[in-house]
Structure formats: C-alpha cells, structure tokens
Amino acid sequence: MQNSKTQETLTGLFVACGIAALFFMAMQISNLGSFSSEKVYNISANFENAGGLKVKSPVTIAGFRVGRVSSISINKDFVAVVKMNIASQYKLPDDTVASIYTAGLLGEQYISLDPGGEEEFLEENGVIDITSSAVILEQLIGKFFTDKESQ
C-alpha cells in the first residue's frame, strides 16, 4: 500500500509529463510552432500548369516560407487557379511574380513569390497576374531533343 501523498504526486507528475509531451508534439514536431496560428490573408494566382503542386505546399519569398497553398482548381478557361494563405505581416506589391519551382531535382513543388516595386499592395482575395508555370521534366527533355535536332 503506497502512501497516498506519493501516489498523488506521481499522478500529478504523470499528467504533467503527458501534457508536456502533447505540447512538444504541437510545437516541436508539427508546423504549429512556426505558422498557422498567425493571421493570414488569401490571394490567388492563375497558372497554365500547376504541375505537382498540392494543397499545403509551401509558398516562399527568397526561400523563406510565408504561406501555404490552400486550394487548387481550374476555371472555365481550363487554367489552374491556385489559392494561397499568406501570413498577414507580409505585404505583397501588386506586381509580384509567382513561379512554381521544384525543390531539388525530384523534390516537392512549391510557389516562389518575387515581389515587385509597385506602391499598391495585394488585398484579401487579390490576384497575382504575372506567373510562370511548373516546369515539367518530360517537356524539358522533349524540348532539349527537338532543339538538338533543329541545330
């Protein structure tokens, strides 16, 4: 029969450890610590080809993540419409360029934003006009060969 005081202390310790572990998972293992609790605003961009972009793919400026892709769809002209959430402290000029790049040769795809010099900033539900689509490896290889033949 264990002393009830020790028992209570150990129980308290157990609960504290458990909650600490939950906190650790939230802050250290997942993206909660760095993002997602912040305020965001929504912008969209149209791409000829969204390639392998996925919902939750990162959106970066100069390699630093400022947001995530929130949805991908196509409009009536069969152009891919990519919506993204950007942390609200990053104000983007109107003439920002959005490009889809691949991390490494085979890595996952992400959107890279290249802010321009306009005075006007993109508002909630703003649209980025200048985009460059995903580079598809097969197209690249195909182009390489046709170029070679025409030489």
Next chain:
Amino acid sequence: MDTKAPPKTDIVCIQNLTFSRGHRKIFNAISLDIKRGGITAIMGPSGTGKTTLLKLIGGQLYPDKGNIIVDQQNVHQLKRTDLYTLRKRMGMLFQSGALLTDISVFDNVALPLREHTALNESMIRTLVLMKLQAVGLRGARDLIPGELSGGMARRVALARAIALDPMMIMYDEPFTGQDPISLGILVKLIKELNNTLGLTSIIVSHDVEETIGIADYIYVLSEGKVAGHGTPEQIRNSDSEWVQQFMKGDADGPVHFHYPATDYKEDLFQ
C-alpha cells in the same frame, strides 16, 4: 398475482416463489414468513439455493414467479431508487466478507456512511470506531482486508453491515470454515447485536448445532420446497424423516448416499 397484504409483524414475506437457473428449478413455489425481531434460520444442504434466496430478498435476482415482500414493499416491483433506499435498511453479510480489498478496515466500515450520509469526517470516525468496537476490532482499523483472518474479515463485514443501523441483517453461511474460537465469537456477536440493536436476523446455514443454538425459528429447505419449519424444539422432534436425517447428519436416508445412477452391476460389466 394475488398479493395478500402480509401482517405487519412479518418483515419478510415470501409467497409462492419459483426460481430456476437454467433448467434446474431451485425454488418451486415456496412460501415462508420471517417475523420482525428475533433470529430466523433458513437451513438446508449445500446447493439448495440458500444464498440465492438472500439475493432474491435483496433484489439482486428476479424470481420467475411469486412475490417477495420486505417491510410491506414488493421488492421486485420497486423502482431502482426505491430499491436502493430499501437496501440501505438491509445489511447483508457475505460468506467471504466481501470487503473491498484495496482500502483499509476503517475505510471499509466508513464506506456506506460516506456514500449515504452527509456526516463530517469526525462524526464518521466516531461512528466507525463505535461499530468496530462492537465487533471487537477497533485495534485493527488500519489493517487491509488481506491481512485479516477469515473470522476477522467476517466481523469487519458485520461492522460494515450495521454501519447504517439497518432493520435487518442477512447472514450468508456465517459459521462455515471457522475455528472454534471465531465460531464462538460470531455466535455471540450475532445474538448480542440482534438483541441490543433490535434487529431482525436471517441466518442461512447448514451448521446445525450453532444455528439451532441461537435461532428462534427455523425453516428447512430441500429440493426447492420447505421440508419443515418451527422452533428449534419442534424441528428436533419433527416427524419428517428428511428433517431428521439432516439434523442428525446421517449418511443415508431419504437423501441417498449415491448420486442417481444406473444399476451398479450393469454399469461395471457393460
């Protein structure tokens, strides 16, 4: 069901009770009455469902037919809350004691008080010590049930059963497996408590001598029927062969030594 109102002097009134377990009829339309005050014993060989009878009275089991009326209330027609209220006034002493094994003797006796009353801790302490004193185990309050002997466990259980000052106590085989000293203590306790607290006691037992010594009235059960009833004197002089065999403990009689079987010779040389 014809529920004739039982007389007020009867605390428990069993009418035409039938109960079966599987295909075996344990009780076949038995009726018996237990008078308020005094000690009534229900006797019979092992396996006649004596414990089952106590559980039926306590409302833990439901009969197939018949009524059990405890203190003017039909046990099996009560709502759950009313049944629980009634049970607070019935104490039951289980054969094993049924003490909670993870808490001390003191906490075991305090359990019904803590659950059912709003008394403060110091009053509970006083009451518990009084009840433990009555069974002579005030000094054992800090032991856990595992450290008690069988007889002591039964006495603690008795202290717990009387904690709420019930109107009656049911004893399930209180004398079984006790050494002579524990036996003497238990017999004395049951008798004393019954007289000093003004209880009604129901003892279920097959220990003939001890039971006859303290009972005021005896029912003898056999094969789902009441085989005989009366005061100890009447039972001793009963003209039923069966009752005589049971009281004297003869090996053969109306209850045969052999379990029913086919012919012995035929069985051997088949």
Next chain:
Amino acid sequence: MIDFLQKLGQTTLTSLGKLGRGYFFLIHTLVGIISVLSRPRLLTKQLYSVGVLSFLIISISGLFVGMVLGLQGFYILSDFGAEETLGVMVAASLVRELGPVVAALLFAGRAGSALTAEIGLMKATEQLSGMEMMAIDPIKRIIAPRFLAGFLSMPLLAALFSAIGVIGGQLIGVGLLGVDDGAYWSQMQSTLDFQDDIINGIIKSIVFGFVVSWIALFEGYDAIPTSEGVSRATTRTVVNSAFTILGLDFILTALMFGDI
C-alpha cells in the same frame, strides 16, 4: 448440417446478447462518470494505477521504437540520398500510427488486463454484490472512475510514446549516424501538419483509450466469477482489444488520410 446451423445460431445469439449487455454497461458507465466528477479523489487513485504504472513501459518502448525507426529509416533513405528527411519519416510514423496504436496495444496488455482481472476478482469475491447490497452502485463507484482514468490516460501515454520516440530517432539519426540536427527538426516541422497529423493522432488515441477501457472493464464485469472465468476474461481483453485497435486504426486512417 442442422447441428452446424444450431451452433451458428447459438453463437450469434450469445454474441448479440453480450453486445447488448456491453452497450447497456457503457451507457450506465457514462452516466456514472457524472458522479465521479464530483469526487476527484476516486479518479486520482485510478489515474495512478492506470496511467502512472503504464508510464515506464510506454516510455521505454517509445524510446526503442524511435531508435529502430531511426536506424531503419536511415538505411532506406540514404539509398536515395534523402537522409535529411529522416525526421519526417520517424515523426510521421510515430505521430500518425505507431504512437497511438502501439501505445494502445501496450496499454491493453498492461492496464487493460489488470483492470479486467481486478474487476473479475471483485466479482468473484462478491465485492460488487456486496456493494449493491449496501445500496452503492458498483458501476458508479468502481467502474466509472476506472473508465475515466483509462480514457484520459491513453492520449497522454500515446503523446509520451511519440515524443520520446522522436527523441529516440534523433539520438540514433543525429547522434550516431550523423544526420544534420537542424535538418532533422526543420524538415519534420515543415512537413507535419498540426491539424492533419497531430490532432488526428490524438483523436485516434482517444478512441483507442475509450474502446480499450470499455472492453477491459466490461470483460471483468461480465466474467464468470471463478478463477478460470477471470483468467479467460483477461485473455479476451487482450485479444479483443488488439483486434479492435487494429481494425479501428484501419478505419480511422482511411477516414482521416484517405482522400485529401
């Protein structure tokens, strides 16, 4: 043939009966939880025997599972030159699957079987019956606090398992095999999502905690009150819990991660 049909019918009826009893038992227990909340002392004691006593086995298993994941993951990932994603692999497997599932299996073996045996023996020694005769509802007084303790402990234990596992993976991956420490954590953080991974993992462990506690307590309560009956009930708790955990894990995974 008739015999077979009769057997089949009999089995179906007994299982249905048991399911029904289990259902009423659960409802009764859930109602009983309300009364436990007003008496937290009962809960503390059970949290101790259910949670604290499982703490050690869960922590040690978590550490080893994490270390094994670190080793195996490293060998596979290094074939693709992707050692940097070791953190992702270790954390994702732990948080999504191994944490909730293995912790629940260990919990069923450590705490579940103990609960079944305890309740079964209480029944066999007439303690439950005795309480009923004292007008104390054993489901409220005995079962409900244990159920609540199991239900609350499980997510904490699973979180501990995962957290310690991730650290175990780091010990091996970073400490022994030379993966970059920054990459281990940052890749993990940028890939694992709070909502999709952590919350879903916690939901799984809550469901498992609920089911294992239910099975363990019901098997004990429904056990045949003999030593053989209790031992069988204990075995059934472990076997049935394992089946239920793995089956439910598949269903939950399909629901949570099935289509994105």
